[in-house]
Amino acid sequence: MILICIALFLMPFGAWADDRLVRLAVPQELVQSGLFKHILPRFTLKTRVKVDLVDPGDAAEAVLGTQGRPAFDGLGSAWALDILAPDHPGTQTFAEWLHSDVGLRTVVSFAPDGATPFGPPTQQKAEVVVAEMSGDALLGHEVSLRQCTRCHAVDLATRGKGIGSTPSFGVLRSLDDWEERFSAFYVLKPHGAFTIITDLTPPFPEDRPPPIVPIELSLDELDAVLAYVAAMPAADLGAPLEHQ
Numbered sequence: 001m002i003l004i005c006i007a008l009f010l011m012p013f014g015a016w017a018d019d020r021l022v023r024l025a026v027p028q029e030l031v032q033s034g035l036f037k038h039i040l041p042r043f044t045l046k047t048r049v050k051v052d053l054v055d056p057g058d059a060a061e062a063v064l065g066t067q068g069r070p071a072f073d074g075l076g077s078a079w080a081l082d083i084l085a086p087d088h089p090g091t092q093t094f095a096e097w098l099h100s101d102v103g104l105r106t107v108v109s110f111a112p113d114g115a116t117p118f119g120p121p122t123q124q125k126a127e128v129v130v131a132e133m134s135g136d137a138l139l140g141h142e143v144s145l146r147q148c149t150r151c152h153a154v155d156l157a158t159r160g161k162g163i164g165s166t167p168s169f170g171v172l173r174s175l176d177d178w179e180e181r182f183s184a185f186y187v188l189k190p191h192g193a194f195t196i197i198t199d200l201t202p203p204f205p206e207d208r209p210p211p212i213v214p215i216e217l218s219l220d221e222l223d224a225v226l227a228y229v230a231a232m233p234a235a236d237l238g239a240p241l242e243h244q
């Protein structure tokens with residue numbers, strides 16, 4: 001009985017705190033702009049919801065990146081809010097606020113040194129970036145999203161998805177020998193056990209089927225992935241490469 005009383009007494013407080021604490025994953029460049037020092041105190045004052053900034057890839061209720069609902073533009077990018085925990089009350093409050101007139105005005109009113117680096121969202125920007133890629137690179141992007149995001153962050157939008165310890169494509173792209181690694185990825189650990197390149201690698205041995213859902217790529221698709229990776233900016237989008 002006493003235990004139940006204690007539990008009932010403690011629970012609402014724990015729930016209250018969690019409900020009103022939002023972990024927001026934000027890339028460093030956005031943190032360094034100082035924007036959050038401007039908007040978050042104002043948001044918290046108004047709503048009594050607190051936002052903790054975490055690194056992309058860490059556990060979070062929402063991600064500010066290139067995927068989701070457009071929020072604002074700035075620093076050469078279109079920023080969007082991707083909600084990972086739609087039922088979380090604090091996150092709902094933050095999303096509503098960020099997309100409201102008041103929220104947007106707070107973002108736009110951030111004026112370090114008299115300049116306003118952020119403005120209202122224009123949705124076309126992400127497409128402009130994609131349009132600069134060749135047809136192959138577009139196919140490569142699509143193939144990578146389909147086949148590789150299970151484990152890798154492939155682009156800004158999939159940052160924080162995949163498996164935390166797996167290097168992102170951005171990190172791999174920043175290595176001098178990225179081209180060798182991608183050209184031969186299907187024989188490099190761990191892919192060999194579950195990857196087939198049509199017309200290139202033998203089928204899986206019948207007595208040793210792939211332990212997980214396999215990857216099957218044609219040579220054209222592999223080339224397309226290389227074209228996509230070649231065109232992408234080398235950037236820190238996820239976990240560093242640990243085992244080299």
Ligand code: HEC
Nearest residue numbers: 147148150151166167181182185188189190215225242243
């Ligand atoms: C089931 C999970 C999984 C999938 C799916 C996957 N990878 Fe990987 N990949 C990994 C892991 C784990 C590593 C890190 C290996 C290491 O650090 O030793 C890795 C590393 C790599 C590397 C660096 C290899 C090296 O040794 O330098 C490349 C390139 C790569 N992956 C490309 C791809 C491509 C392209 C796809 C999709 C067609 C893909 N991966 C799909 C798990 C995966």
